[in-house]
Amino acid sequence: MKKRVLALGTVACLAIGALTGCGFTGSNSSPTTGGSSESAASTEAASNKTEAPATGDQILSVYANAEIKTLVQWAASDNQSSKVNNNAFEGLLRLDQNHDAQPALAESYDVSDDKLTYTFHLRDGLQWSDGTPLTANDFVFAWLKQMSAEATNGYSFIMTDYIVNGAEYNEGKASAEEVGVKALDDKTFQVTLKAPTPYFSRLTVLCQFFPLNEAYVTSKGDQYGLSAENMIYCGPYVITSYDPAVGATLKKNDKYWDAANVKVENAQVRVMKDASAALNAYLANELSQVALDSANVAAYQNNPEFSSKSEFRTEYLQFSLSNPVMANKNIRRAVSMAIDRETLVKAILADGSAPSAGLIAEGMYGNESKSFRDLNGNICQFDPEQAKKYWEEGCKELGQTPTLTLLVRDDSVTKAVATYIQSELNKNLGIDIVIDTKTVQARNELMDNDNYMFASTAWGADYDDAMTYLDLWTNGTPYRGSYQNEEYNKLINDARVETDDAKRLDMLLQAENLLIDEDVIVAPLYHRGSATLTKSNVKGLINHPFGPDVEFKYAYFE
Amino acid sequence: MIKYICKRLVYLALTLWVIVTATFFLMKKLPGSPFDSERFNMMSAQQQQAILEQYGLNESVPRQYVKYMGNILHGDFGTSFTYTGQKVSTVIGGRIGPSALIGLQAVLIGLAVGLTLGIIAAWRHNSGIDYFTMIVAVLGVSVPNFVAAALLQYYVALKWGILPVGFWTDWKCSVLPSIALSFSATAMIARFIRTEMLEVLEQDYIVTAKAKGLSPMKVLMRHAVRNSIIPVVTILGPIVVNLLTGSLAVENIYTIPGIGSLFVDSIKANDYSTIMGITIFYSAFYIFVVLIVDIAYSLIDPRIRLAAGKEG
Numbered sequence: 001m002k003k004r005v006l007a008l009g010t011v012a013c014l015a016i017g018a019l020t021g022c023g024f025t026g027s028n029s030s031p032t033t034g035g036s037s038e039s040a041a042s043t044e045a046a047s048n049k050t051e052a053p054a055t056g057d058q059i060l061s062v063y064a065n066a067e068i069k070t071l072v073q074w075a076a077s078d079n080q081s082s083k084v085n086n087n088a089f090e091g092l093l094r095l096d097q098n099h100d101a102q103p104a105l106a107e108s109y110d111v112s113d114d115k116l117t118y119t120f121h122l123r124d125g126l127q128w129s130d131g132t133p134l135t136a137n138d139f140v141f142a143w144l145k146q147m148s149a150e151a152t153n154g155y156s157f158i159m160t161d162y163i164v165n166g167a168e169y170n171e172g173k174a175s176a177e178e179v180g181v182k183a184l185d186d187k188t189f190q191v192t193l194k195a196p197t198p199y200f201s202r203l204t205v206l207c208q209f210f211p212l213n214e215a216y217v218t219s220k221g222d223q224y225g226l227s228a229e230n231m232i233y234c235g236p237y238v239i240t241s242y243d244p245a246v247g248a249t250l251k252k253n254d255k256y257w258d259a260a261n262v263k264v265e266n267a268q269v270r271v272m273k274d275a276s277a278a279l280n281a282y283l284a285n286e287l288s289q290v291a292l293d294s295a296n297v298a299a300y301q302n303n304p305e306f307s308s309k310s311e312f313r314t315e316y317l318q319f320s321l322s323n324p325v326m327a328n329k330n331i332r333r334a335v336s337m338a339i340d341r342e343t344l345v346k347a348i349l350a351d352g353s354a355p356s357a358g359l360i361a362e363g364m365y366g367n368e369s370k371s372f373r374d375l376n377g378n379i380c381q382f383d384p385e386q387a388k389k390y391w392e393e394g395c396k397e398l399g400q401t402p403t404l405t406l407l408v409r410d411d412s413v414t415k416a417v418a419t420y421i422q423s424e425l426n427k428n429l430g431i432d433i434v435i436d437t438k439t440v441q442a443r444n445e446l447m448d449n450d451n452y453m454f455a456s457t458a459w460g461a462d463y464d465d466a467m468t469y470l471d472l473w474t475n476g477t478p479y480r481g482s483y484q485n486e487e488y489n490k491l492i493n494d495a496r497v498e499t500d501d502a503k504r505l506d507m508l509l510q511a512e513n514l515l516i517d518e519d520v521i522v523a524p525l526y527h528r529g530s531a532t533l534t535k536s537n538v539k540g541l542i543n544h545p546f547g548p549d550v551e552f553k554y555a556y557f558e
Numbered sequence: 559m560i561k562y563i564c565k566r567l568v569y570l571a572l573t574l575w576v577i578v579t580a581t582f583f584l585m586k587k588l589p590g591s592p593f594d595s596e597r598f599n600m601m602s603a604q605q606q607q608a609i610l611e612q613y614g615l616n617e618s619v620p621r622q623y624v625k626y627m628g629n630i631l632h633g634d635f636g637t638s639f640t641y642t643g644q645k646v647s648t649v650i651g652g653r654i655g656p657s658a659l660i661g662l663q664a665v666l667i668g669l670a671v672g673l674t675l676g677i678i679a680a681w682r683h684n685s686g687i688d689y690f691t692m693i694v695a696v697l698g699v700s701v702p703n704f705v706a707a708a709l710l711q712y713y714v715a716l717k718w719g720i721l722p723v724g725f726w727t728d729w730k731c732s733v734l735p736s737i738a739l740s741f742s743a744t745a746m747i748a749r750f751i752r753t754e755m756l757e758v759l760e761q762d763y764i765v766t767a768k769a770k771g772l773s774p775m776k777v778l779m780r781h782a783v784r785n786s787i788i789p790v791v792t793i794l795g796p797i798v799v800n801l802l803t804g805s806l807a808v809e810n811i812y813t814i815p816g817i818g819s820l821f822v823d824s825i826k827a828n829d830y831s832t833i834m835g836i837t838i839f840y841s842a843f844y845i846f847v848v849l850i851v852d853i854a855y856s857l858i859d860p861r862i863r864l865a866a867g868k869e870g
Contacts, residue, residue: 067640067641067823069640069641069642070641070642070643072642072643075642075643076642077594077597149602149604149605149608150608151605152605152609152642153597154594154596154597154598154600154601154605155597155600156601156602156605157600160602167602170602170604170605171602171603171604172604222643225643226643226644243652243815244641244644244649245652245653245815245819245820246726246815270725270813271813271815272724272813273810273813273819274810274811274813276708276811277711277723277724277810277811277812277813280711280712280715280716280723280724281723281724281725281813283716284715284716284719284722284723286722286723286724286725438589439589439590439826440590440826441588441589441590441591441595441826441827441828442589442590444590444591444595444596445589445590445591445595446589447595448595448599459596477599479595479596479599
């Protein structure tokens with residue numbers, strides 16, 4: 001009898017064994033530096049320093065903290081996909097080490113006198129990774145795709161807002177020929193804009209603006225982009241394997257026009273969702289770079305491999321104007337003034353985040369010599385005494401002392417920030433606020449349905465210009481606090497068509513003042529930072545503060 | 559026997575139908591939508607409409623349900639919302655393997671270690687090894703597997719460098735997660751077999767066996783162990799299902815592309831088609847394992863008849 005049980009068990013095991021037979025992914029790749037047995041030496045974590053063997057087959061390895069859900073550029077909108085696509089593709093321009101846009105697939109471009117026509121001249125002999133010539137038509141196809149109703153990434157606006165007949169094409173009211181993207185010949189690509197857009201050339205570094213080969217994409221049908229074999233590439237690297245849950249491996253693209261300047265042969269983006277597991281992998285030399293969470297910053301900030309910087313991403317409190325309490329400007333101003341942002345980033349976040357001095361992040365483009373932030377200064381000052389006065393004034397106007405409810409999403413950082421705000425408002429205004437924690441989806445639904453008082457939310461810059469933030473508050477939706485101000489809308493709309501850069505900048509500066517300082521529609525909190533460790537033998541691995549995330553092209557091993 | 563199994567298979571289908579229906583309607587009550595609302599709001603009306611149509615979300619929920627049921631009867635589980643363009647069956651299929659391998663190894667480790675410890679503990683009741691087993695059992699049940707996983711990763715992989723810290727490149731990567739997962743199974747099996755053995759060892763037939771001069775080893779293996787193993791088979795069903803269907807924490811710590819994290823992520827993202835796909839897979843698997851356990855039961859213990867009375 002027992003034998004029969006055993007037999008049954010064996011059969012079950014065999015069946016499952018067969019099922020799992022094809023489990024492992026990727027090759028038995030060697031880590032960044034040497035074998036994993038070397039990691040045995042790195043016992044003392046904080047003082048860990050990597051020996052750098054001078055071998056040529058080192059792999060540049062970074063990680064993504066969520067699955068790489070898709071590589072199809074008209075469907076992708078997340079950082080994870082741009083980590084891969086930015087290295088496997090290239091646009092007309094590419095960001096350099098200093099985050100400035102430089103000629104890439106385009107050798108040069110001309111702008112007409114009325115600033116409406118851009119003519120890009122492609123380099124000689126450009127090729128896709130399969131040897132097909134890369135022509136201006138590949139840009140026309142990719143851009144039309146991104147503007148069409150088929151694009152599912154929610155980024156069509158980034159073209160249709162600017163390009164002639166783009167929006168009409170999206171709505172099916174204009175034909176492809178009428179859209180302002182033309183291939184004059186194989187090497188000349190011309191774009192016609194609706195209005196002068198000083199940052200238009202800088203937009204072309206983004207993943208949505210990369211070219212696609214029509215014949216190839218069409219031949220793959222709905223299989224395009226689902227695996228590495230079903231794509232062709234035009235960037236510094238080609239993808240050799242891709243699995244959404246595992247990551248992507250990349251190899252230098254020999255057909256790339258600037259291949260001579262790409263020094264690292266092999267790279268990979270690995271999916272690691274657990275921050276401490278990623279740190280362990282880094283310490284075991286499996287990763288070239290790792291992002292630290294707040295808890296680990298203190299232990300590593302004196303390590304020579306440590307660096308930190310803030311990104312073009314603003315976390316802020318959105319007030320809902322249709323809520324009777326928050327409709328009171330004094331209440332909003334009191335809340336905004338009562339929060340000490342310096343202490344927030346130093347004591348609570350401690351991960352390289354920067355305190356918000358306004359909605360537009362530190363370092364974003366203003367004019368030739370100064371950043372937008374430098375020009376507009378600090379417009380969300382911390383002043384507990386004033387805050388208390390505004391609060392009392394507000395309560396008098398309302399005829400009661402309201403109970404505030406703050407809506408937040410349920411990740412650990414946001415919850416810590418919410419608790420901090422709770423304590424600040426308690427200390428400086430003497431009130432107890434309620435924190436309502438919801439999943440991202442549930443929070444969004446409450447905001448869309450205008451069912452909130454104030455909520456913690458965030459926006460990352462799509463491109464390096466203040467407009468990427470400021471035009472969000474022109475639509476008057478509940479998500480944006482139902483803000484409807486004719487003056488504000490006029491400033492933004494005028495800025496959209498203004499040909500004089502200085503006048504345009506002035507309008508945007510005024511708009512930010514109006515939104516943050518005068519009307520207090522949002523209370524900016526901080527600009528998200530990243531604290532990273534990078535192996536000391538890895539140089540030139542660039543992280544851009546917006547858009548295309550990590551840049552392998554300039555990296556090399558020392 | 560055949561008749562009984564057929565009857566059970568019909569029940570299996572019925573149960574599945576109830577689960578699928580309940581999940582479908584409950585899932586539609588999840589707050590939010592499968593789309594990132596900030597991005598979705600920035601799409602033109604045409605694009606929003608096209609997306610809703612593509613996923614059939616423009617119709618009423620009952621109609622969606624009828625359509626969905628029709629599709630799954632034809633083996634079509636739909637397209638994932640999160641993994642653009644990927645079939646749900648492909649997404650899930652790719653994730654089952656790693657979870658099942660680790661789960662299976664964990665079950666085998668749990669059985670081997672748990673049975674050995676439990677049997678020795680009962681045989682040497684109130685001895686050092688007995689107390690040791692009980693400590694292991696209490697620890698195994700009370701220490702969550704993610705703590706074990708993190709500790710193993712830190713010491714075995716990072717400090718001693720014996721095994722990889724994570725990733726899914728070769729078999730070595732599956733060892734630590736399997737061990738981390740096996741602790742609770744080991745503890746449960748050890749405790750069960752010990753309790754049962756202690757009871758069995760006091761039965762008259764053990765005394766008889768001893769009295770007729772059988773060697774202690776024979777008494778143990780032929781009479782005591784065989785009669786104690788029955789309740790273990792009962793708990794083995796849930797243990798197998800539990801371990802083979804993946805663990806979010808262990809998968810995240812060792813970066814294993816498993817199904818446990820896919821399930822949690824799909825719920826967080828309101829990925830309707832993936833939620834349904836995994837629910838169907840989990841429940842079908844569970845019901846099936848329960849059936850196997852029931853059959854195995856009758857094979858081990860002739861006193862239990864499946865179709866009571868009818869087979870006479």
